[in-house]
Amino acid sequence: MSERAAMRILLVGAGGVGSAFTAIAARRSFFERCVVADYSRERADAAVAALEGDTRFVAAQVDASDASSVEALVREHEVTHVMNAVDPRFVMPVFEGAHAGGADYLDMAMSLSHPHPERPHSETGIKLGDEQFAVADQWQREGRLALVGIGVEPGLSDVFARYAADHLFSEIDELGVRDGANLAVEGHDFAPSFSIWTTIEECLNPPVIWERDRGWFTTPPFSEPEVFEFPEGIGPVECVNVEHEEVLLMPRWVDCRRATFKYGLGDEFIEVLKTLHKLGLDSTEKVRASGVEVSPRDVVAACLPDPATLGAKMTGKTCAGLFVTGTGTDGRPRATYLYHVVDNEWSMREYGHQCVVWQTAVNPVVALELLATGEWTGTGVLGPEAFDAVPFLDLLTAYGSPWGQREDGLGDVSVGDERHEAV
Amino acid sequence: MSERAAMRILLVGAGGVGSAFTAIAARRSFFERCVVADYSRERADAAVAALEGDTRFVAAQVDASDASSVEALVREHEVTHVMNAVDPRFVMPVFEGAHAGGADYLDMAMSLSHPHPERPHSETGIKLGDEQFAVADQWQREGRLALVGIGVEPGLSDVFARYAADHLFSEIDELGVRDGANLAVEGHDFAPSFSIWTTIEECLNPPVIWERDRGWFTTPPFSEPEVFEFPEGIGPVECVNVEHEEVLLMPRWVDCRRATFKYGLGDEFIEVLKTLHKLGLDSTEKVRASGVEVSPRDVVAACLPDPATLGAKMTGKTCAGLFVTGTGTDGRPRATYLYHVVDNEWSMREYGHQCVVWQTAVNPVVALELLATGEWTGTGVLGPEAFDAVPFLDLLTAYGSPWGQREDGLGDVSVGDERHEAV
Structure with missing residues (x-):
């Protein structure tokens, strides 16, 4: 664990789940920095202000529909983990922005599905997460981790x-x-x-x-x-x-x-x-x-x-x-x-x-803490079931x-x- | 019957019910003139054009929310009966315009209600037709007839x-x-x-x-x-x-x-x-x-x-x-x-x-024919049940x-x- 870099989080989205995430994370010591970014700078400022002087949190503006906007913040703040807390319509640009910037990635909902054009009620078309799993080999080869679906459900x-x-x-x-x-x-x-x-x-x-x-x-x-x-x-x-x-x-x-x-x-x-x-x-x-x-x-x-x-x-x-x-x-x-x-x-x-929203937000905080301490490790595009459940459930209980x-x-x-x- | 003036109708509204009314009336001979008026002059023209050269029908433009607009048409065409076939929101201006112009009046829906302000689900507030019945004495004194609610239901x-x-x-x-x-x-x-x-x-x-x-x-x-x-x-x-x-x-x-x-x-x-x-x-x-x-x-x-x-x-x-x-x-x-x-x-x-719409429209045509022939007579603000039912039902059957x-x-x-x- 001594060799691990200090965790620096970019939280994309300061809505209901995002601001609950910061309230829960603020009670833990496993990370060094959390950049709270939202399309509305005012909303990001309000989420940080609610944490009453915890200087690990800083506010920023981001356009989650633009991968380069996410990438720029990752580079500016030397982010190690991008935590996606926006609407699933923006999964792909945030996922790609994290990759481009060199950060690992977590989300609570996967890339969107598109129904089968002729038989929507019997066959799948493009499935949830297909766009992310399509590049899983690349993430694995590069030794990088995308932990997808780590809210409460999925998570x-x-x-x-x-x-x-x-x-x-x-x-x-x-x-x-x-x-x-x-x-x-x-x-x-x-x-x-x-x-x-x-x-x-x-x-x-x-x-x-x-x-x-x-x-x-x-x-x-x-x-x-x-x-x-x-x-x-x-x-x-x-x-x-x-x-x-x-x-x-x-x-x-x-x-x-x-x-x-x-x-x-x-x-x-x-x-x-x-x-x-x-x-x-x-x-x-x-x-x-x-x-x-x-x-x-x-x-x-x-x-x-x-x-x-x-x-x-x-x-x-x-x-x-x-x-x-x-x-x-x-x-x-x-x-x-x-x-x-x-x-x-x-x-x-x-x-x-x-x-x-609290129940959704607590799980990625627990997961990030396990990644920070090295109890969870992995590479590629992985779901929560790819990791040992016991340390997660124990830490959730400890929360x-x-x-x-x-x-x-x-x-x-x-x-x-x-x-x-x-x- | 020889003393009765020839019937001259002003139809206000050339929508679904209004245009069905003209299609039914065109087959009868009891009236001399029918002015088909609508807020949209094009719609009035189309209703008249559909009657294929029946010269008793003429098109006009009217603003049913303005009593003076109705009154002006009554005077211009020497109308004896105003037939209201517009949305119930416009009952009062059409009713008042007919009165001001000196014509009798018929409608298929009465003035609107307003719920009781405190106990809407147990007591009435202003009831359907209250505004019309409020002036019933005046219509009666003047020997004028407003036959209200003469569609199919009411009617x-x-x-x-x-x-x-x-x-x-x-x-x-x-x-x-x-x-x-x-x-x-x-x-x-x-x-x-x-x-x-x-x-x-x-x-x-x-x-x-x-x-x-x-x-x-x-x-x-x-x-x-x-x-x-x-x-x-x-x-x-x-x-x-x-x-x-x-x-x-x-x-x-x-x-x-x-x-x-x-x-x-x-x-x-x-x-x-x-x-x-x-x-x-x-x-x-x-x-x-x-x-x-x-x-x-x-x-x-x-x-x-x-x-x-x-x-x-x-x-x-x-x-x-x-x-x-x-x-x-x-x-x-x-x-x-x-x-x-x-x-x-x-x-x-x-x-x-x-x-x-056909079922709604046939009834006022029957009623107007009974008024034209003198089989129905009356003064004041009257519902259809104030008249003898038998000639109405016989004529409806004859239609x-x-x-x-x-x-x-x-x-x-x-x-x-x-x-x-x-x-």
């Missing part, structure tokens, strides 16, 4: 997959990410706690599934609905298949028969998304209304409250996790849900950030945010529930 | 109420308007056959109900859902209470215990309207999106196909009717549905107009558009179905 869910394979199962049938929450916003009939623009994008894209005998394939939106029972009082939530990075990542490093991602949207939210699609209100192609040209999806977003402003009015918990079925290390059938729950009241009190494990009877009610508490 | 439904009271029932429990259809539009998942803007306005206003012991009162939107069985193959459709003129008109002239209006929106459409409301997309207050100011409701309308263009792609039938319960003239319990069905294929073939009567077992299945065919 912690992928760490759980590695943990299940190494420590709980001798054979895995399905790696099924299951995400659900019981969040409510006071004073609002309907107020999503995350960007409706991105949610529409995720949920109306054809969901992707992986099977050993079939590879990756797609289905129509909202396929395979199931009611999943979430832990710690969240309870049953209706989940449907959604396109998500884990399905593209987990089968590359973890042996399994099937990989899925189901999002606990709840029946009300599913109905809303279906209705928006039926009326064409999900479209980003402009229409003429009130004498002006406007994108219907932008209008939908404008009618809803800004999720970034809702933290103080929100109550409830959010749960990210992985439901694994197969054969346990004892040779008997096993069904285990590995999960991480954050209570909004706790994250608001402890960090001043709402639980959904004060424990994870949980529930043993489910197969086709039966829950038979056990264990929480890995912080020590 | 024919109110005629049915008069007919039921005079010929079928000794005592009426409920006068329940029930409107339903089985229209579908080829090539569209979701394509309303009528203005979504107006439908939102009607359906999200608090519905109004009248009861003998309570007077007029309101409920939350979509109240008292019921599945009503519509005749002639339309079948069961989910209906809910909606604010509509009949509830304000029928109890003024027809003795009953209760008056309601239920619209057969169907469960899918009800779900769409509820979702639009939940997301604030029904609002007409502008929001900022894509860098411009826009009304969300206008964006919803812009995303859907223009209903005026759908006639040729539409299939199915529309039904307007009145379900009457009470005691028959024989002293026994009776439940009768009086109805009028138009098949889109028929109205497109016979008149080139889709069934919903080639018969009505129907179904006797329903009380709490039982249908026990009879009779159609009053054209002779």
Whole structure:
């Protein structure tokens, strides 16, 4: 470890997740510098100002749609790791800017997909991350690391997959990410706690599934609905298949028969998304209304409250996790849900950030600390499941945010529930 | 009849209903002149041109939001009857312009309501037609007639109420308007056959109900859902209470215990309207999106196909009717549905107009013919139920558009179905 250069981070994006990232990182000592960059210099300044004099953080302006803008900041600040915290539309320029500048790279969402032109609901077109994996050999040859999908989902869910394979199962049938929450916003009939623009994008894209005998394939939106029972009082939530990075990542490093991602949207939210699609209100192609040209999806977003402003009015918990079925290390059938729950009241009190963005932001801080200490090393374009899960889960717990494990009877009610508490 | 002045009509509005009105009236001889006026002179010209040389029709430009513009046309063309066929937002200026110019007046929708400021879902505020009834004494004193609500609903439904009271029932429990259809539009998942803007306005206003012991009162939107069985193959459709003129008109002239209006929106459409409301997309207050100011409701309308263009792609039938319960003239319990069905294929073939607008437009033509021949006379602000129903129903049948009567077992299945065919 003594030979490692001091870590110098460039955080691209000072929005909800970016500013939660800085609040969490500020309590740790593993890095020497963190440049907080945003398209809005004011937003970057505000994020740094909130850290009350921690001189490791400095603000900067960046254009995330321009690789050379990212590269210039990497060179100017001798950055070792670029942390991408902007909209997935900007993954490629940030990824390329990091490479051009000579820095390693981390993100929480991968390069975007494009549906199959003729058979979008049965075959994949360009998949999530394809553009990044296309240059994986080059990154590996150069001894450089791009750690992709290291938020909570993808991210912690992928760490759980590695943990299940190494420590709980001798054979895995399905790696099924299951995400659900019981969040409510006071004073609002309907107020999503995350960007409706991105949610529409995720949920109306054809969901992707992986099977050993079939590879990756797609289905129509909202396929395979199931009611999943979430832990710690969240309870049953209706989940449907959604396109998500884990399905593209987990089968590359973890042996399994099937990989899925189901999002606990709840029946009300599913109905809303279906209705928006039926009326064409999900479209980003402009229409003429009130004498002006406007994108219907932008209008939908404008009618809803800004999720970034809702933290103080929100109550409830959010749960990210992985439901694994197969054969346990004892040779008997096993069904285990590995999960991480954050209570909004706790994250608001402890960090001043709402639980959904806090839960996303904590994982890349943990990963960067493992890279800084040398507990995690690797080269190429790698997912979180390419690394040992134990030091990650231990450090997450040490951050004060424990994870949980529930043993489910197969086709039966829950038979056990264990929480890995912080020590 | 020899003393009556020749009828000279000013039609205000050459949209869907207005141009269907001219197509129907052109086949009748009861009037001498019909001035077809629209805000768009081109639209008025097109409606007149479609009548292929019938010199009784002349085109004009009018501003329906300006009473003096209507008055000027009344004077210029020595108009005896102003026929209002524009959006209900313009009822009052057209009504006042007719009065100022010395003409009688007809419309198919009454002056707009405003909800109760504190208790919108239990008490009425300003009711539909209140502004017109406020000057009823003046119209009566001057020997002038305003025949309000003489489309199909309101209109024919109110005629049915008069007919039921005079010929079928000794005592009426409920006068329940029930409107339903089985229209579908080829090539569209979701394509309303009528203005979504107006439908939102009607359906999200608090519905109004009248009861003998309570007077007029309101409920939350979509109240008292019921599945009503519509005749002639339309079948069961989910209906809910909606604010509509009949509830304000029928109890003024027809003795009953209760008056309601239920619209057969169907469960899918009800779900769409509820979702639009939940997301604030029904609002007409502008929001900022894509860098411009826009009304969300206008964006919803812009995303859907223009209903005026759908006639040729539409299939199915529309039904307007009145379900009457009470005691028959024989002293026994009776439940009768009086109805009028138009098949889109028929109205497109016979008149080139889709069934919903054709069904609305035929009724004021019939009423004007009865006023021209002197079979209907009256003064003041009157609803259709203030006149004898029999000549109206006979003339409607003579126009080639018969009505129907179904006797329903009380709490039982249908026990009879009779159609009053054209002779």
